[in-house]
Amino acid sequence: MHPPQQTSGRTTARRRRFPTLALTLACLTLPLGLAGCGGDEAGPKLALSAALPEEPAEDTVLRVGDPATQTALELSGLDDELDIEVEWANISGGPKTLEAFRGDALDLGAVADIPPLFAQWTGTDVKVVAARETVDPLEHPTYELGVAPGVDVAELPDLRGKKIAYSPGQAQGSVVLRVLREAGLTQDDVELVEMASVDDVYVNALGSGQVDVAPLGQSLVPPYLAKYEQDGGTTISPGVRDDAWTLYTPTEVIEDADKAAAIKEYVAVWALAQQWIAEHPEEFAQGFYVEHEGLAEADARAIVEALGTFEVPTDWSDVIARHQEIADLLAEEQDREPLDLDDLYDRRFEKVIAASVAASGGA
Known part of the structure; x- marks a missing residue:
């Protein structure tokens, strides 16, 4: 920067x-x-x-x-x-x-x-x-859900059982909770991995397999896909207003x-x-x-x-x-x-x- x-x-x-x-x-x-x-x-x-x-x-x-x-x-x-x-x-x-x-x-x-x-x-x-x-706003979300290479998440119900990056005091944490509600899931249906979303922490967590899914701001989506799409990394829309x-x-x-x-x-x-x-x-x-x-x-x-x-x-x-x-x-x-x-x-x-x-x- x-x-x-x-x-x-x-x-x-x-x-x-x-x-x-x-x-x-x-x-x-x-x-x-x-x-x-x-x-x-x-x-x-x-x-x-x-x-x-x-x-x-x-x-x-x-x-x-x-x-x-x-x-x-x-x-x-x-x-x-x-x-x-x-x-x-x-x-x-x-x-x-x-x-x-x-x-x-x-x-x-x-x-x-x-x-x-x-x-x-x-x-x-x-x-x-x-x-x-x-x-x-639903056509232009602020965040995409980044999906780690090798993880099968094509739609929101697929989040069941997945490890999801979660920051309680940031907008990303709210997105996660709203996505779970939209998918008909609760916190007990997934594993929330608490970590602050600063810089490229979520990108690295996805790439290393520390988490399966993480909300990525739009500025992080291009570098994430450039680095990991060839290995199977993807993103999906959160389906909620953010x-x-x-x-x-x-x-x-x-x-x-x-x-x-x-x-x-x-x-x-x-x-x-x-x-x-x-x-x-x-x-x-x-x-x-x-x-x-x-x-x-x-x-x-x-x-x-x-x-x-x-x-x-x-x-x-x-x-x-x-x-x-x-x-x-x-x-x-x-x-x-x-x-x-x-x-x-x-x-x-x-x-x-x-x-x-x-x-x-x-x-």
Whole structure:
């Protein structure tokens, strides 16, 4: 993976530049309770029921882990629409984002739907401030089920008796549980092998025979098949919806009036960036998957085609209802406390996104 190009210097408000900061190991490993790297003075206290402020204080810095949107903003020129100062962290995925939150090294992260639930269950109070979904999600799954060489799995019922890679606190773990339910199976019908899905851990686990099946993000499907298809490695569709994507933040961040105002501006431009990605898939594939992620051009094209087109809901009612179903499933299957997701979503930002999309002429 190639880190984003670093920029230096800051201009005055209304046209600030955006330095890219790769979070250091020191930032991410600070003991809980100690101040992290890159933070600034806390702003005025803001009640969660209060209206969002119009703009942050001049010296407010928003620390964001959202490499895909960073790339889209730079490619599209939408970064000129941001009047806040953003410090970009080259960090993504649930575990790393949550670790950065707990080390006070990040204000806002882009993840799937499970990390915000897992954060709540493990003692970090968070709020979802934006959501994105896929058009025709069953036709364009975020994950494929990778099947190890020599293993016979052609359809979901064939999962019975198989060893399946499972990460309870990540979206991949939720996919596994939903796939089992779709197949009419339970956890007792398979062997769940717990392991974190980071980098190419699942790919290696499939190739070594450590597991029979593993959910693979679309960016991992091309390298997996390139390496193991000749030996019999395959993939099948999960047959369940797995497309939810969110921006979330520690609750204490949006209780800071200046940070809340900064996030307000960020999500408005973030929504436009998601629309730009949907309208410019080839340009985004080149800029993000090839130049940022280091993938081959053919693999990058395959990923954007597999993922399909994104849309940004301006009414979160259905999003929250689907997320609630997943939270209820995980609470049951993982023996966790039930969550009321009406409390997880901060719908003040829903209105901000709706206004931004409407002003752009989008839908």
